[in-house]
Amino acid sequence: xxxxxxxxxxxxxxxxxxxxxxxxxxVLSRCIDIVFVNEDNEIVSIEVKLKNxxxxxxxxxxxxxxxxxSYIYLPTMSDGVSSKLSGCLQGTGIGLCFFSKDNKTNRxxxxxxxxAEKSMLIWENSRKKIEEIIYAESN
Amino acid sequence: MQxxxxxxxxxxxxxxxxxxxxxxxxxxxAVIINGNMLANSENAISAFIFKLQKPFLIDPQTHAFQHNxxxxxxxxxxxxxxxKKLADNxxxxxxxxxxxxxxxxxxxxxxxxxxxxxxxxxERNKIxxxxxESEDNEYITFALQGQTLNAASLVPVGIIAPYFxxxxxxxxxxxPINLKLVDKTKELVDSNxxxxxxxxxSKDVLNNESLLKRIIESYSESHCxxxxxxxxxxxxEEQNTSSLINFVNLVKGFxxxxxxxxxxxxxxxxxxxxxxxxxLNGVSHGLDYGxxxxxxxxxxxxxxVKYYFPPFHTRIRIEELATILSKKGWQSGGKNMEFSSLxxxxxxxxxxxxxxETLPPREVGRGIRKAFPxxxxxxxxxxxxxxxxxxxFDSIGQRTLAELVDDMKKTKIFYEAVVEDKVISHLDNWSCxxxxx
Numbered sequence: 033x034x035x036x037x038x039x040x041x042x043x044x045x046x047x048x049x050x051x052x053x054x055x056x057x058x059v060l061s062r063c064i065d066i067v068f069v070n071e072d073n074e075i076v077s078i079e080v081k082l083k084n085x086x087x088x089x090x091x092x093x094x095x096x097x098x099x100x101x102s103y104i105y106l107p108t109m110s111d112g113v114s115s116k117l118s119g120c121l122q123g124t125g126i127g128l129c130f131f132s133k134d135n136k137t138n139r140x141x142x143x144x145x146x147x148a149e150k151s152m153l154i155w156e157n158s159r160k161k162i163e164e165i166i167y168a169e170s171n
Numbered sequence: 172m173q174x175x176x177x178x179x180x181x182x183x184x185x186x187x188x189x190x191x192x193x194x195x196x197x198x199x200x201a202v203i204i205n206g207n208m209l210a211n212s213e214n215a216i217s218a219f220i221f222k223l224q225k226p227f228l229i230d231p232q233t234h235a236f237q238h239n240x241x242x243x244x245x246x247x248x249x250x251x252x253x254x255k256k257l258a259d260n261x262x263x264x265x266x267x268x269x270x271x272x273x274x275x276x277x278x279x280x281x282x283x284x285x286x287x288x289x290x291x292x293x294e295r296n297k298i299x300x301x302x303x304e305s306e307d308n309e310y311i312t313f314a315l316q317g318q319t320l321n322a323a324s325l326v327p328v329g330i331i332a333p334y335f336x337x338x339x340x341x342x343x344x345x346x347p348i349n350l351k352l353v354d355k356t357k358e359l360v361d362s363n364x365x366x367x368x369x370x371x372x373s374k375d376v377l378n379n380e381s382l383l384k385r386i387i388e389s390y391s392e393s394h395c396x397x398x399x400x401x402x403x404x405x406x407x408e409e410q411n412t413s414s415l416i417n418f419v420n421l422v423k424g425f426x427x428x429x430x431x432x433x434x435x436x437x438x439x440x441x442x443x444x445x446x447x448x449x450x451l452n453g454v455s456h457g458l459d460y461g462x463x464x465x466x467x468x469x470x471x472x473x474x475x476v477k478y479y480f481p482p483f484h485t486r487i488r489i490e491e492l493a494t495i496l497s498k499k500g501w502q503s504g505g506k507n508m509e510f511s512s513l514x515x516x517x518x519x520x521x522x523x524x525x526x527x528e529t530l531p532p533r534e535v536g537r538g539i540r541k542a543f544p545x546x547x548x549x550x551x552x553x554x555x556x557x558x559x560x561x562x563x564f565d566s567i568g569q570r571t572l573a574e575l576v577d578d579m580k581k582t583k584i585f586y587e588a589v590v591e592d593k594v595i596s597h598l599d600n601w602s603c604x605x606x607x608x
Contacts, residue, residue: 056532056540058529058531058542060488060493061476061488061489061490061544062490062541063540063542094490097490097493097494097497155493155494155497155502156502157502157523157524157527158493
């Protein structure tokens with residue numbers, strides 16, 4: 033499965049649960065893979081990666097400037113969260129979810145492994161930009 | 172004027188023309204034009220230089236012909252048009268190598284007279300001839316005779332001798348040739364013409380004591396008048412103190428050998444070096460980029476838009492800027508008094524949002540989509556950069572070196588809790604080397 037396909041399936045899966053889910057949101061010098069508004073009205077970002085979780089963490093750190101909570105989504109690891117991954121996530125406030133195919137329901141199963149902490153540092157300008165984009169998209 | 176040239180700007184693309192001619196025209200001393208650009212756009216470049224009426228140099232880019240041809244090809248696998256046209260201007264030696272699809276070797280230059288003559292003729296005459304050929308020729312000649320136009324503005328302030336890149340594997344072949352090219356150029360020009368030797372070396376030559384000594388001694392004994400230095404991919408903020416010290420020693424060696432020295436692709440460290448005894452005489456850079464440059468590929472490259480952060484004297488990612496502004500409580504950028512006095516008081520920074528304006532995302536390959544900056548964002552960033560560079564050059568005359576070094580040390584302390592160490596560690600290296608050497 034390609035990252036683009038994974039991103040699409042995750043987006044569609046989230047759309048069944050959340051009202052506002054937008055993909056490819058440009059902010060600062062990047063595009064955030066997926067942004068959605070959760071039940072607490074918080075703006076949440078997702079960086080989807082199949083392999084390069086170090087890069088995902090770097091990108092997710094940048095996203096924290098603009099959203100309330102920042103996650104990375106990785107394919108379910110057979111050995112669980114490795115100590116390296118755990119070590120790199122520690123202290124960042126970035127959340128982690130694993131995704132895999134649920135053979136019983138034929139749907140994507142998303143498991144939250146680590147909850148993202150609320151971002152303490154918001155760059156108001158890019159936050160405003162994200163809000164404009166996602167709320168415009170939802171209308 | 173020639174002796175006062177300290178700040179060169181390198182002309183990169185035609186889109187930059189208005190920055191050279193507009194409100195920043197008095198903020199630099201001279202311009203350097205790449206030979207392949209001139210060969211490819213003779214009329215446009217000549218008209219630009221004529222309008223500019225400022226000192227200039229033509230960089231003949233002769234090193235382009237020594238590399239594997241793949242480094243001078245376009246996306247279709249053909250030799251770039253600009254390189255082909257440059258070769259045509261330089262005679263059979265270069266044009267036949269291009270035709271054969273082969274790199275030039277030192278042995279090809281056993282008989283170099285015609286080649287050197289062609290390079291001199293190209294640099295000295297191309298722009299003047301094009302201007303005088305134009306439909307305004309009659310009026311231009313009249314104005315030149317009546318001295319209402321300056322004839323000196325149509326010829327370069329000196330001739331850059333043909334040159335080739337030297338690394339530790341090829342220096343034995345190319346150094347003797349480079350020296351002969353310099354001396355032959357001096358022989359063929361008139362005695363009033365300044366000859367510049369362009370010394371292009373790899374970092375492994377810079378960091379090799381015996382090779383560096385050889386370079387210094389050879390060029391000091393040559394007949395060039397001035398030296399232009401280009402160390403391959405030498406980003407000053409990424410160098411350790413050892414490399415920076417070697418660079419300072421290279422410059423010092425040339426200066427003590429009686430030559431003026433300019434860094435062709437330099438940043439703030441080089442600007443500081445202009446205030447040292449036996450330091451640089453001047454620095455060149457591109458617009459918003461070009462404070463370092465790789466020797467290959469020749470030309471091309473899409474510079475990323477970043478923000479030139481004046482206290483760090485480097486370009487930082489927009490995300491890094493946003494982090495600093497958020498942590499310091501400077502959300503409004505230049506509208507905040509503290510930001511304006513501690514970071515940047517230029518008019519561009521009062522509109523901090525413009526720096527991150529992007530176009531809608533587009534696919535760049537392999538399913539990756541990127542959002543590129545708008546033209547307005549690029550222009551905003553570039554104008555801010557030019558304000559910053561002028562301030563840096565001005566500071567050399569207005570403040571002591573000790574004060575400028577102290578500023579860097581204080582900056583490191585002020586920001587160390589705000590950014591990662593890798594973003595500001597260069598300030599320690601620069602302070603240490605500039606203070607000691």
